[in-house]
Amino acid sequence: MPLEQFQDFSKMTQTEARTSEEIKGTTETWKELQTPSVQEVFHVMLIPKHYQHVLAFVFAIHEINRNDNLLPNTTLGSKIYDNAFNPPRVSWTTFDLLFAGQGNPPNYNCDRVEKLMAVIGGLTSENSIQMANILNTYKFPQMTYGSYDPVLGDKIQFPLFRMVPNETPQFDGIVHLLDYFRWNWIGVIISDDDNGEMFLQALRLRLFKNDICIAFTQTIPTLNIKSADKKLGEITASFFLNNINVVLVYGDVQSMEGLRIILGIYEIHLDLPMEKVWIITAQWDVTVTFSSGKFTPKSLNGTLSFTLHSNKVPGFQDFLDSLNPHHSSIYFIQNFWYTVFTCSFPKYNLYSTNECTCTGEEKLESLPQLVFEMEMSGQSYSIYNAVYAVAHALHAMQSRAKQKSIQNVERWNLPKIQPWKLHAFLRNVRFNNTAADEILFDDNWDLASGYDIVNMVTFPNQSFKRVRVGTMDPQAPPGKEFTINGSAVVWNHKFQQMPPHARCVKSCRTGYSRIVQQGKQICCYECIQCPEGRISVEIDADHCENCPEDLYPNKKHDQCIPRRLIYLSYKENLGVVLAFFAILFSMVTVVVMGTFIWHWNTPLVKANNQSITFTLLSFLLLGFLSSFLFIGRPEKATCPLRQTVFGIVFSIAVACVLAKTITVVLAFMATKPGNKMRKWVGKRLTVLVIVLCTVVQTGICIMWLATSPPFPDLDTHSQINQILVRCNEGSDIMFYIVLGYMGLLAIISFTVAFFARKLPDTFNEAKLITFSMLVFCSVWLSFVPSYLSSKGKYMVAVEIFSILTSGAGLLSCIFLPKCYIIILRPDLNRREQLIRK
Structure with missing residues (x-):
């Protein structure tokens, strides 16, 4: 560590009239302290490595003096003081520097020939502050190369330049x-x-x-x-x-x-x-x-x-190799040589214990690194740049002064330039040093470096x-x-076996998040696994995160994987089975329709109201075919049609059944002598019933489509690993109104048929209608809880199943007995037989 602090004052000489400007450079000394347990006493001694500060300072001055482009016709000189980590000594040496010593009192400079322009010094903050308190009073620029104290950032109190970056x-x-x-x-x-x-x-x-x-x-x-x-x-x-x-x-x-x-x-x-x-x-x-x-x-x-950032300075090692204490006037070089090479300088009363005399041929590169390094250290590099910064500022000030002297037709005279004027030039200094590093100060007068x-x-x-x-x-x-x-x-x-580990607890691996333990620091946390639906992909995650909507967590909760789109498809077994039964029932309906058309004029077909029968079969066929609207991926075109087509088709079908039931009841009532119901028997009543029931359901569906129509939707919340592609009903209320109205028609039809069940069997369909409507109502009553308890494609499957089973109930209960008579018992399909019964 540094033991001595040197203050170096540079002198500048003009060829026509010798004047000097002084730059101050520092290194530090300190009394080595060891506790009594080490059984050594404290004493002052030189830190050899920090003598490089002096050598870097002198090397920079020599380079500048040899540079014809920087401060031409001017020679820099220097003066060095040591301060030994002693603020009172810093004050004494600073005053001695300012007022030329030799007993001159403060504020008087009687014998000085040289002109002091800048000071480089202050390795420690205490010394820098002590120097700044004095130098600021007299407006001398100060450049410190080792002080990081934040107090020095106050440029009003301490207007100094720091050759170190901001901390x-x-x-x-x-x-x-x-x-x-x-x-x-x-x-x-x-x-x-x-x-x-x-x-x-x-x-x-x-x-x-x-x-x-x-x-x-x-x-x-x-x-x-x-x-x-x-x-x-x-x-x-x-x-x-x-x-x-x-x-x-x-x-x-x-x-x-x-x-x-x-x-x-x-x-x-x-x-x-x-x-x-x-x-x-x-x-x-x-x-x-x-x-x-x-x-x-x-x-x-x-x-x-x-x-501190440093770079290799060209020529510095050659300069070190050329040093010879017998032919050099560098400050303290004989003492340095005597210390590091353990040799004697009789001329300077420096005697070594080994009685070896210093020849001057000793080489610094032969010294151990702990004693002296040939590479320029960060602090020496800062001193080197500080000297150049002052030189560039002086050069800029000299150029400005020469321009003014030409305008005023006066001779430029350096002594007339006051040191405080150098502040403005130092603030704006910017140059590339010999190591190709750019040197400039930031807004706070700190070196703009890292x-x-x-x-x-x-x-x-x-x-x-x-x-x-x-x-x-x-x-x-x-x-x-x-x-x-x-x-x-x-x-x-x-x-070497394992990289250094510096953690209070083991890191939480991916799939876990950390939670702070009560009463402990935040670094001493516990790890908990991410909950369902969340992941953590980082080690020591603060919290678990949700996956994007199209992804879901894996079992380890450390990765999001694509979610499958789920809907009732023709490619899966359930969709195939439902489609198969839809086609099967549709074909059966077509066969029944063909049978009735083929035997259109037979007594049994005529007795069952041909037009209502054909209308009912047609809409049962449409009902079975409407199942295909529910299979496949929901689209913008199919979603609005699903429930509305189903609701209207089945409402017409139930209305036809209701019309058949009313027709049967009225037909038997009209056969009684004097009954006034005879005028209601005919096509007019059946058409009126069907049209009226259909108009109401159609109006409900139109209102539904106009206000809040169904639309395709992605349900990303019901299932973690799946995205349910479904038709959003838009308005659940309208859906249940459609379903409720259809149920109302079925209950009315069931009630009418139930009371007419004891009419004569030959022309009486009431029993068959009663049983068919019982099946129909049972299916749709069980549909509601099943539908509400299902999700995704199973909701669709429940509705298709209800459509198929309710339609199949109507088809089988009403028409299969008649088909049995028409096809297998044609002998019963004769007018005489029917009249006899």
Whole structure:
């Protein structure tokens, strides 16, 4: 982790009149703290890896000074200060920078030749805030490269530029990462300060919205307090009591040193590495250790880190290879060399214990990765871009000033330009750096960039490899902000047999939905199977869903399969049987009609009123044939005809039976001497009865078709796995009125026939009509409950069965006895025989 913070002030020199503008760059120092249990004392020492911040800063200045297209005829200079995580020291160095030191009091600058234009610095939020409070007073532009504190988002109080992206994409990236691997039961470790609390508050709401729960939360104390040892013991106990595989860590080098001590004690001293999936935020680089620190490769293997976006900068490694501390004036380079190569610099009173003198031929690439990395880190990359941003802003300001000087016929003079004017140019700066990345600021003066997701693969020799496995880029097109290659992630050795699992309970498989258990977090749910008619196709579904109307759930309730369309078809046995009987009865009716026509002039046919008999047989035939309207898929043409044709045809048939009955009664009454009923006997009465009954039923049917006609309909609710294709009656009331009227005619006919049953048998059909109407009424009375208790095609089958059986009852009871006499007993079909009887 960083130990020192450097402030670098860049100087710019013009060829005709030397002036300077200073840019400030930072890195951080910190006093390494270890608890008494580790039996070491706290002391200040250099973090070698963070010396790369200084080298990246100097490299950027060298590049700009060699670039003829950027700030031509101008040389940037620099000055570096270290602040050592000490806000009071930050104040002192900032004042020293502003007022040139040498005893100058504040607000006085007596000896300064150079002109300060911008400051780059503030790795930690405390230092950034302390610097901003001073620099803002004097309107100097400040660029910080490591502070994420939300307080710094207040640009009225802290008008500084941050070379780091807004922290919101990091929050979203964490949620996306957890959701991608289906982790919803995690531990959280935060720094024991305001930043940690704000991070937890901002993240908790996002986690809750995505059904991710926090199993435990621990704060890592700063190790300069007396209770640190006790607190670290409590944190360690929570690791073992909560068997959590995934732990999210938020903090910086200073606050997370306690966690590093815990990992070191258990892995190095106790040989019990804490093999978990550590998710590290961009504030902490876990590979950075103090000179005496220990890296824990087993514990940190497979770590997933959000890091500042960085890219390979051309020429940087060559620059590092060319460094020689004997021929370089870079700040603190001799001390750095002395520390990492353990060699002596007698000239600078730096003596190593191994009595080896630094030759300057030592190569940085020979150092272990834990000491120094040749690839530019995210924070060094931010410093590099910050220098270029200031240079581009100065270049734009210089171009604007030259234009104005030409218009005013005045010589451009850099000292006359005030530093506060640089703010406007920095806000609008936009350029592509040497690594081909576009650099610009968003509306909140944060770097318009994202985060890289890096998987750390460690090796037993304490080396490691960083593998970029994903990104979180808010500038990407919608839906592509978060990307990750899950197959490229190398997990900790503990999870080589099985990928890491981080859930409170087992996931609910498809076909089940989850239900929250009372008194437990939302992640500790139970699984219940989807009810009938519903499915869940996702793991851990919040609720079961209905299938589309044309589909239905399978037995496992995890898939919708097509529903069969069900209607009474000619292709199934029931439809074939009913069609067969409809044809059979129709043929029998035709045979009966033919028999009566063939024997039209015989006494028996004449005695049974030929016209009524023929009309009745004709409508019985139509009644049998109307059954075919009910078989087959309901259509727009057949649905309105089904019930209306059936109602009218059978009403006429029953009316004919009623007319025959009335005719028989009147015929016997008219034979009595002096009876006045003789004038009613004849065709006029029968026609009147039939027409009157038919008109009433026809009027009912017309009203039905005019107001609410039947139509084809799909019943998707009666059966789960089937869609019932049926004719919606439109108005059930009208259907039962039609049926009731037909029943009324049948009851009247039955009643009249019943009272006339004792008339002489020869010409008396009353007994046959009574029995036929008894069958007819019984069929239709039983039809109503059967029809109401049936569904789909069986409702249709019940109605067809009722049509066929009632028609067959009329046909058999009234006409078959007569056919028997006509065909088999012609001797009884003689006038003499009939008169004798």
